[in-house]
Amino acid sequence: MGAHPVRNLIDGARVDSATGRVRERRDPADTREVVSTFPESDAKDADAAVTAVAAGWRAWADTAPERRGRALERAADVLEAQREQLIEELVREEGKTRAEATIEVSRTPANLRFYAGEALRTAGRTLPTGDGSLVFTTREPVGVVAAITPWNFPLNIPSRKLGPALAAGNGVVFKPSDVTPLLGQRLADALLEGGVPAGALAVLHGGAEVSQALVADDRLGAITFTGSTAVGESIHRVVRASQRTQLEMGGKNPVVVLEDADLDRAAALIAKGAFGLSGQACTGTSRVIVHTDVHDALLERVAAKAAALRVGPGLAQGVDLGPQATAAQQQSVLGHVRRAIDDGARLVVGGPGDPADDAPELAHGHFVRPTVFADVDPASALATEEVFGPVLAFLRVASMDEALRVADATRFGLSAAIVTADVGRALRFAREVPAGLVKINQPTTGQAMNAPFGGLKDSSTQTSKEQAGAAMMAFYTVDKTVYLSA
Numbered sequence: 408m409g410a411h412p413v414r415n416l417i418d419g420a421r422v423d424s425a426t427g428r429v430r431e432r433r434d435p436a437d438t439r440e441v442v443s444t445f446p447e448s449d450a451k452d453a454d455a456a457v458t459a460v461a462a463g464w465r466a467w468a469d470t471a472p473e474r475r476g477r478a479l480e481r482a483a484d485v486l487e488a489q490r491e492q493l494i495e496e497l498v499r500e501e502g503k504t505r506a507e508a509t510i511e512v513s514r515t516p517a518n519l520r521f522y523a524g525e526a527l528r529t530a531g532r533t534l535p536t537g538d539g540s541l542v543f544t545t546r547e548p549v550g551v552v553a554a555i556t557p558w559n560f561p562l563n564i565p566s567r568k569l570g571p572a573l574a575a576g577n578g579v580v581f582k583p584s585d586v587t588p589l590l591g592q593r594l595a596d597a598l599l600e601g602g603v604p605a606g607a608l609a610v611l612h613g614g615a616e617v618s619q620a621l622v623a624d625d626r627l628g629a630i631t632f633t634g635s636t637a638v639g640e641s642i643h644r645v646v647r648a649s650q651r652t653q654l655e656m657g658g659k660n661p662v663v664v665l666e667d668a669d670l671d672r673a674a675a676l677i678a679k680g681a682f683g684l685s686g687q688a689c690t691g692t693s694r695v696i697v698h699t700d701v702h703d704a705l706l707e708r709v710a711a712k713a714a715a716l717r718v719g720p721g722l723a724q725g726v727d728l729g730p731q732a733t734a735a736q737q738q739s740v741l742g743h744v745r746r747a748i749d750d751g752a753r754l755v756v757g758g759p760g761d762p763a764d765d766a767p768e769l770a771h772g773h774f775v776r777p778t779v780f781a782d783v784d785p786a787s788a789l790a791t792e793e794v795f796g797p798v799l800a801f802l803r804v805a806s807m808d809e810a811l812r813v814a815d816a817t818r819f820g821l822s823a824a825i826v827t828a829d830v831g832r833a834l835r836f837a838r839e840v841p842a843g844l845v846k847i848n849q850p851t852t853g854q855a856m857n858a859p860f861g862g863l864k865d866s867s868t869q870t871s872k873e874q875a876g877a878a879m880m881a882f883y884t885v886d887k888t889v890y891l892s893a
């Protein structure tokens with residue numbers, strides 16, 4: 408499979424960056440393979456993209472909602488027709504397994520269809536006046552929206568931003584991660600083929616430089632970002648008070664296991680949440696906070712599952728864990744593992760060793776070993792910092808009160824799970840745990856596409872939740888109140 412040339416998309420034209428610089432994206436499972444090439448864009452490109460969408464969005468906003476919805480529906484049709492191709496490209500560009508890629512490639516068109524319907528449901532309301540005049544509200548598009556997205560769900564996460572933004576009649580400047588430029592182009596191409604006009608959608612490729620320039624543009628009405636807390640906070644410092652921001656950021660998600668838990672069930676959902684997507688999920692499980700009475704029995708079960716996982720290229724049969732998405736992510740994960748050992752955590756499974764030592768065919772990929780630590784200090788880096796890799800920290804507690812305190816001992820509050828047969832304590836957990844997503848006897852990962860998605864604390868801005876249907880549309884529209892006398 409040759410390298411796909413990806414270019415910026417501005418006013419319908421596929422153009423190189425003003426910098427003239429082109430970068431390569433190589434397969435994270437085998438870096439000898441170039442998957443795509445893409446422009447390294449800068450502020451000039453960002454300015455050109457915003458200028459084009461600022462000029463073009465109004466015509467899209469004036470398009471009948473039914474036609475806007477139909478364009479999203481047809482874009483979903485295009486993506487579904489490309490299913491097998493997208494699955495393979497997603498595995499080769501991002502690194503997830505074929506099974507994980509299949510789920511994402513299926514969810515993406517479903518997101519577009521979900522928001523296609525919202526185009527027709529987003530409306531204002533009339534208010535009684537009693538004096539014969541009319542007072543009503545309208546929902547108008549914000550205008551120009553910047554969507555900046557991460558590499559770990561390069562189709563699904565952008566689709567649940569571009570879908571509602573376009574359904575509401577906004578124009579979008581889309582900046583995919585430089586780790587997954589091809590998938591970003593595939594989504595944009597499907598939207599254009601579906602009928603979104605070139606003036607309503609621009610795509611910029613590149614890294615921090617173009618992204619920083621984009622968010623600093625005063626012509627943006629809204630910025631929707633998903634990525635690390637550090638970058639999200641840097642964006643928040645730049646934008647004007649009047650510009651809407653929706654920031655979905657990092658997590659350090661715990662599973663609390665009480666003494667009455669079904670340990671086989673607990674071990675299965677912990678392994679799924681911790682090692683799925685090679686640990687590269689913001690809602691991924693990174694902490695197990697377990698009652699001391701069942702600690703050793705649970706650790707034994709989870710360690711056995713981790714040790715049995717097969718690491719390898721996502722297109723290979725029977726692989727459970729693909730590579731980390733980049734060399735930088737691989738080195739970051741290994742740095743956390745080495746730091747945990749230095750801090751005195753007990754290594755139970757995995758560790759800093761190179762999986763290629765046991766399997767030479769892995770020598771050209773960014774692979775790491777699924778790793779489990781025990782006796783982790785709740786205040787240590789491993790227990791409080793996001794690793795974003797397949798590394799699990801076991802923390803022992805003696806009560807539910809202590810479990811809640813330990814769960815709260817990080818700056819994050821995205822997803823949290825509890826495993827127990829006690830409904831009363833489960834509901835107390837749901838009330839008291841500082842997390843925007845609470846899972847009872849379920850993994851910390853996995854969401855219903857029609858349920859609000861977002862965290863508390865430094866995991867998310869609290870202005871609006873993603874995926875929340877009508878509530879999502881509120882972020883992408885402005886309210887007006889109109890007073891009318893005949």
Ligand SMILES: NC(=O)C1=CN([C@@H]2O[C@H](COP(=O)(O)OP(=O)(O)OC[C@H]3O[C@@H](n4cnc5c(N)ncnc54)[C@H](OP(=O)(O)O)[C@@H]3O)[C@@H](O)[C@H]2O)C=CC1
Pocket residue numbers: 555556557558559560582583584585586613614615618619622633634635636638639641642655656657658688689793795821866
């Ligand atoms: N809460 C949620 O829903 C989710 C959160 N995440 C979080 O995202 C992180 C992993 O994704 P990752 O892509 O590495 O996150 P990053 O924060 O590194 O990047 C996110 C996006 O921002 C861009 N970017 C990078 N630096 C800057 C900057 N200084 N200013 C503006 N934009 C910038 C990136 O471009 P480029 O990649 O080209 O550098 C990318 O498009 C983890 O922390 C994870 O928890 C991931 C998925 C979901």
Ligand SMILES: CCCCCC(=O)O
Pocket residue numbers: 559560563564687688689690691852853854
């Ligand atoms: C589209 C999937 C949302 C979940 C984001 C995560 O867990 O990284």
